[in-house]
Amino acid sequence: MTAIRITDVTLRDGMHAVRHQFTLEDARDIAKALDTTGVDIVEASHGDGLGGSSIQYGFAKEDEEAYLRAVCESAPNTKVAALLLPGIGTVDDMKRAIDCGIRVIRIATHSTEADISEEHMQEARKLGLEVVGFLMLSHMTPTSVLVEEAKKMASYGAHCVYIVDSAGAMLMDEVTQKVSALRDALPPDVEVGFHAHNNLGVSVANSIAAVRAGAVRIDASLAGLGAGAGNTPLEVLVAACAKLGIDTGVDLYRAMDAAQDVVRPRMSRPVIPDRDSLTLGYAGVYSSFLLHAERAAERFGVDARDILVELGKRRVVGGQEDMIVDVAVQLAQNRVRQTKEVEST
């Protein structure tokens, strides 16, 4: 029987879905419910990780340390993790998180920039943490490059490296290919993980594909709470795995109850593949581009979706938002040219 371990991200990726506004009571109630389910790790932090509560990424309702202490106290039987993006979170943030009780650090970089995780990973190992590497927006990066980046993280001390489908842009064959390649290339004692988003409606199927390709750690969240169309819904994944004979160690009914009774009443909007999140998954663009694309679309009289699809082809990443106007202008010019061609024939 295949056995996997689940990391729940309701209190981290799920923070995006509530604009980082969970109260300490919310965090405690969700952590308590998760602690009964048997998930291996509960991740808690601002959606953008330690140090993310800021004017740039959005202020969280409560102080970072207060959240972490509340979660560690409320989930005494479960390891607690924090996310850290080098450039946003620091080694000092990590040390403070350890004082609050975390035992796992998940260090995330763009999928071509593993080298910026070196210092944080080495420090984390010295501090005795379990270290997980996160290759974000993996859909943009060719498999051969992902393999090299994953090897770097392994050499820095990662116990596990994740393929992260941040934009929910992957389908099953791509997951199989990328996870298999990492599994083949990494040392046997370095695990492979997979983190999905549901923008193309296939988070559960992608997670199953990842398990079959050799991933032994899978991310999920109660009711799928997470950025965009949300993450893999924990309770749905557990049910599907149970039918397939994949041992998750998670109690299905408790996960169902936690999703239904603890998380759904706290959701301000349904987390589904709606027009916006589906467009982002289809285009393969991270959600920070959406609002800017909509503004440019209105200004230049083009469809925001065409802008996002073109941005996806250009493989834009955070910080390249100025490219949006370029694309909008070009689409508008193309349209004018096409109209003239039609008129002149």
Place this chain on the structure above:
Amino acid sequence: MTAIRITDVTLRDGMHAVRHQFTLEDARDIAKALDTTGVDIVEASHGDGLGGSSIQYGFAKEDEEAYLRAVCESAPNTKVAALLLPGIGTVDDMKRAIDCGIRVIRIATHSTEADISEEHMQEARKLGLEVVGFLMLSHMTPTSVLVEEAKKMASYGAHCVYIVDSAGAMLMDEVTQKVSALRDALPPDVEVGFHAHNNLGVSVANSIAAVRAGAVRIDASLAGLGAGAGNTPLEVLVAACAKLGIDTGVDLYRAMDAAQDVVRPRMSRPVIPDRDSLTLGYAGVYSSFLLHAERAAERFGVDARDILVELGKRRVVGGQEDMIVDVAVQLAQNRVRQTKEVEST
């Protein structure tokens, strides 16, 4: 490039999700929106097909013929289908539906009872209709039996036979196996179709698996509107197919807009794998058992989910609701016996 044709079921299976209460204006608006998308067929009827509007299956808001005429008028570029379950709908109902403008009849039986479709299929062929056979609750029936049932439908004149996952209980491997077996066994001029429900969160992935196994007709609905956790969301399926090079003939943006602007505002509740619908998919039991199981659970002090899972193992079908109390009593007795055993040790 693989090419498939989509049948939209928003105005039929989606009727379950609104308790058959769409107004004629709702039906017209949805049909108009669908007519712009390029779907091959729009199915319209009571959720339980022609003649379904009744005290037993729930009265629809409007008259059956009025719905059908409204949809046929509003979708002049699209074939309109009606569903018919022998035993509920009659040949006369079918003739009246033809007068309203339908060109396709989809005749549904339990997946071991194809023989009750013979008369309706032969009449439908004489009347010049396109005929589709629907093998409901296919997850309950071994592949070898499904193949024989499908062959019967083909011999009665079906142009296409569907594997129908009525309870949303299948995962991808089972879909692949069952669709492949039908494709191998049926004459080449009889098409294979697939109808999914999203109770295990894999409707899109199951539909893609079906296409790869040889299905050329796939059901979907705008925003996934349908019974239980809903059907395959049309706009999400189209986006996934576009990325995979599967030609659906459907305009992605128009499908997205129809889902977001026309259907979502008419949804009274989110159609998702929540506790109830997930439990039904996990147990493999049709939704008509849910309320009865909850009542019996309360009466006998057991978990409704345990009742449903046990009913799934016994492969219950509609009409066997009296088995619910038997199962509840047995579960309660087992618990008493286990408690005594613990006390006596």
